[in-house]
Amino acid sequence: MVAIPFVLWGARNVARIFRERPEQKLVLAVSGAFIFVLSSLHIPSVTGSSSHPTGTGLSVILYGPATTSLLSAIVLIFQALLLAHGGLTTLGANIFSMGIAGPTAGFLTFRILRFLKARLAIQVFSTAVVADLVTYVITALQLAVVYPSASGGIMGSFTTFLGIFLITQIPLAIVEGILFIIFFDYLKRSRPKLVVQILGDKM
Amino acid sequence: MRASIRYALGVAFIIAMIAFVLVINANASFQGSDDVISNMISNTYPGFKSWFAPIYQLPPEIETLFLIAAIVLGTFVIIYFIGHTPPESIARKQEEKKKENGEG
Numbered sequence: 001m002v003a004i005p006f007v008l009w010g011a012r013n014v015a016r017i018f019r020e021r022p023e024q025k026l027v028l029a030v031s032g033a034f035i036f037v038l039s040s041l042h043i044p045s046v047t048g049s050s051s052h053p054t055g056t057g058l059s060v061i062l063y064g065p066a067t068t069s070l071l072s073a074i075v076l077i078f079q080a081l082l083l084a085h086g087g088l089t090t091l092g093a094n095i096f097s098m099g100i101a102g103p104t105a106g107f108l109t110f111r112i113l114r115f116l117k118a119r120l121a122i123q124v125f126s127t128a129v130v131a132d133l134v135t136y137v138i139t140a141l142q143l144a145v146v147y148p149s150a151s152g153g154i155m156g157s158f159t160t161f162l163g164i165f166l167i168t169q170i171p172l173a174i175v176e177g178i179l180f181i182i183f184f185d186y187l188k189r190s191r192p193k194l195v196v197q198i199l200g201d202k203m
Numbered sequence: 204m205r206a207s208i209r210y211a212l213g214v215a216f217i218i219a220m221i222a223f224v225l226v227i228n229a230n231a232s233f234q235g236s237d238d239v240i241s242n243m244i245s246n247t248y249p250g251f252k253s254w255f256a257p258i259y260q261l262p263p264e265i266e267t268l269f270l271i272a273a274i275v276l277g278t279f280v281i282i283y284f285i286g287h288t289p290p291e292s293i294a295r296k297q298e299e300k301k302k303e304n305g306e307g
Contacts, residue, residue, distance in 0.1 A: 026284055026287070027284075029280050029284075030280055030281055030284045032277075032280075033276075033277040033278070033280035033281050034277070034281065036273055036274075036276070036277035037273075037274050037277035037278055037281070040270055040273050040274050040277075041274065042233075042235060043221065044221065044224050044225055044228065044231070044233045045224060045236075046224055046227070046228070047228075047236075048228040048231030048232070048233065049231070049233060049234050049235065049236045049239055050233040050234065050235055050236070051235060051236045051237075078273065079273075082261065082266070082269045082273075083261075083266055083269055083270055083273075143240065143244075147244050147247070149247070150247070160243070161240055164236055164239055164240055164243075165236055165240075168236040169236070171220065171224070174220075175217050175220060175221075178213050178216060178217055179213075179217065181213065182209075182210050182213045182214070185206065185209070185210075186206070186210065186285070189206060
């Protein structure tokens, strides 16, 4: 239920981009494609387990958390219907963690670093890493609320789940951060006017 | 440093990181972290049923096909975007070339 207003807000943003800035359609499609591809890739991690990045960093930087929630919802619906990843019964919880909580935290990080005039690479890297990691922090919290530990309660489960997720996820978040530094640098070099148009001022 | 070299170094770092993980965990199963947690919960809660229940389950080979199709489609969009040189980039490159040739 919490996810619905965000997704509708995102749909309104996307409709406005299509209507007022049709030249940005391709950039928007690429933002969605990154979520599509990266969230489908299970990458091995240091713990001997694997996980997937979220891919929301680019969309968060360019279009904010609401639009990202719509793009994530589309990807998660596809994965739930056709790939049995996640499932329809947990769609709302997944959209909340991957499409709302993570992107909102990433967006706040981006705005703070922009305000502090940090280097662009640091802004992009931090946004992608925070959006990725917060997604898994919230997933651990959601699971802990549903399955509290007999001895430690919700906090006990939360720290256990978070430990498993974070050790696996931190290297993957770093990979995602580096990937988005490369792509954003390319975007800035190849389409400087478009980047300035989207972000409102010179980077 | 030229942008293309920077990008190549970044990609090389990512590949090296994944290769390092594969080498140090040569015998690992690389089970998904969510599966690790599901197993942990099922040990703690004997009556545990997976948190999600797919309405229907596609045959594994069809599911793999969809997964590959999704990745290929997404990758195609990204590569198309990179390959599609925008007019402003062409104009800038021409400008840079003129300056290099001392025509500016």
